[in-house]
Amino acid sequence: xxxxxxxxWASALVLPLLNLCSALLVAALVIYLLGxxxxxxxxxxxxxxxxxxxxxxxxxFYASTFIFTGLSVSVAMQAGLFNIGSEGQMYLGxxxxxxxxxxxxxxxxxxxxxxxxxxxxxxxxxxxxxLPGYLQARRGSHIVVTTIMFNFIAASLMNFIIVSYLxxxxxxxxxxxxxxxxxxxxxxxxxxxxxxxxxxxxxxVMALLALAMYGIGISRTAWGYSLRAAGLNQHAAHYAxxxxxxxxxxxxxxxxxxxxxxAVNSVLGSTHYLNLNFPAGAGFIGIAxxxxxxxxxxxxxxxxxLFGALIQGGFDLSLEKPNIPPETFIFIQxxxxxxxGALENLYAPALASLLKYKSNLRNQDV
Numbered sequence: 335x336x337x338x339x340x341x342x343w344a345s346a347l348v349l350p351l352l353n354l355c356s357a358l359l360v361a362a363l364v365i366y367l368l369g370x371x372x373x374x375x376x377x378x379x380x381x382x383x384x385x386x387x388x389x390x391x392x393x394x395f396y397a398s399t400f401i402f403t404g405l406s407v408s409v410a411m412q413a414g415l416f417n418i419g420s421e422g423q424m425y426l427g428x429x430x431x432x433x434x435x436x437x438x439x440x441x442x443x444x445x446x447x448x449x450x451x452x453x454x455x456x457x458x459x460x461x462x463x464x465l466p467g468y469l470q471a472r473r474g475s476h477i478v479v480t481t482i483m484f485n486f487i488a489a490s491l492m493n494f495i496i497v498s499y500l501x502x503x504x505x506x507x508x509x510x511x512x513x514x515x516x517x518x519x520x521x522x523x524x525x526x527x528x529x530x531x532x533x534x535x536x537x538x539v540m541a542l543l544a545l546a547m548y549g550i551g552i553s554r555t556a557w558g559y560s561l562r563a564a565g566l567n568q569h570a571a572h573y574a575x576x577x578x579x580x581x582x583x584x585x586x587x588x589x590x591x592x593x594x595x596x597a598v599n600s601v602l603g604s605t606h607y608l609n610l611n612f613p614a615g616a617g618f619i620g621i622a623x624x625x626x627x628x629x630x631x632x633x634x635x636x637x638x639x640l641f642g643a644l645i646q647g648g649f650d651l652s653l654e655k656p657n658i659p660p661e662t663f664i665f666i667q668x669x670x671x672x673x674x675g676a677l678e679n680l681y682a683p684a685l686a687s688l689l690k691y692k693s694n695l696r697n698q699d700v
Contacts, residue, residue, distance in 0.1 A: 340686055346628050350674060352681045354626065354640075357669035364665065368657045378654055383647030391523070391532030395599070396642035397635075398534070401541035402596035403620025404638055405548050406589045408629040410477075412552055413585035414565035419466060419481030420593040421617025422488030423459040427594025428601050429492060430458025432500070432510055432608040435517040444516035451517060452540075452598055459594015460587040462488065467586025471579040477586070485617075496610055509609035519603040535603035542635075544592065549631035561585055593617060622667060626674040641667065 362372035410417035434454040469475035552558040627633030648663035
């Protein structure tokens with residue numbers, strides 16, 4: 335039994351909610367074993383991440399990055415590809431925008447510099463994903479293996495470039511110099527002052543636009559149809575006249591571009607310099623977001639906000655409850671990935687039986 339045997343509303347909404355509740359129940363048990371009250375802890379987390387205006391600003395700030403990485407994984411999944419390399423593609427996206435900014439922030443105005451930097455992040459991310467896509471399409475190299483390997487290569491390459499070329503003279507931190515003010519993304523607190531002094535910036539608006547474009551492109555265009563057809567059955571798509579090779583390469587390039595754009599939020603919108611560890615696992619969180627959101631724009635948005643809330647609320651909770659270390663929330667993220675990924679169909683047979691039973695009852699009444 336799989337979720338294709340269920341109505342669309344059940345597989346898209348009910349199953350993810352059941353999986354999320356299962357992950358949270360296990361997390362509640364762990365918090366209880368740590369000596370804390372799960373309900374009180376949940377109350378603190380929700381208040382810190384959603385109800386508090388400044389906390390909500392931070393939640394949406396984190397969600398901005400996660401939306402892009404979730405979209406990155408989702409585009410590849412639509413083509414039947416499992417892109418594990420969003421982390422490395424985000425690395426290269428950060429490098430691309432940094433090279434543009436360091437070259438031109440002293441000479442170009444912000445209205446021209448920022449678009450160029452954003453384009454640079456997308457181009458570098460796309461180029462890094464193009465290579466595994468080409469190897470899959472032309473050489474049969476499995477996309478999971480190559481993208482995992484490219485993550486390690488990207489991390490080593492970034493370390494070499496930053497240490498060898500980008501660290502200012504006399505500085506010990508593995509980071510570039512701070513960008514000029516013209517390369518700082520405008521913050522949204524000027525439009526939404528109730529959110530307080532948070533790093534939330536216009537990349538959140540970019541993320542929402544990307545969600546809309548993804549939704550339209552996947553479901554309302556001929557290219558989206560070709561992408562989904564290739565993902566469902568490459569042989570059938572080939573006989574229908576769709577170039578699966580071209581589709582795979584383009585899908586991976588777009589996936590990499592979206593992962594590269596994920597770097598914009600943290601590098602241009604927050605730190606304003608490139609450091610070695612800026613992705614902070616966002617590429618891997620994108621996998622959970624794509625799985626939990628069922629590759630649907632609205633699902634990706636909600637999943638990204640959930641993970642943003644876990645990070646923001648978890649930070650405050652660990653301060654108020656010393657028995658709950660910050661690593662607990664990495665564990666919770668792992669539980670969500672487990673239940674929404676490997677165990678995504680755990681409740682499908684029971685749910686299908688329940689719906690069939692209710693349908694039989696209605697038929698008997700008629």
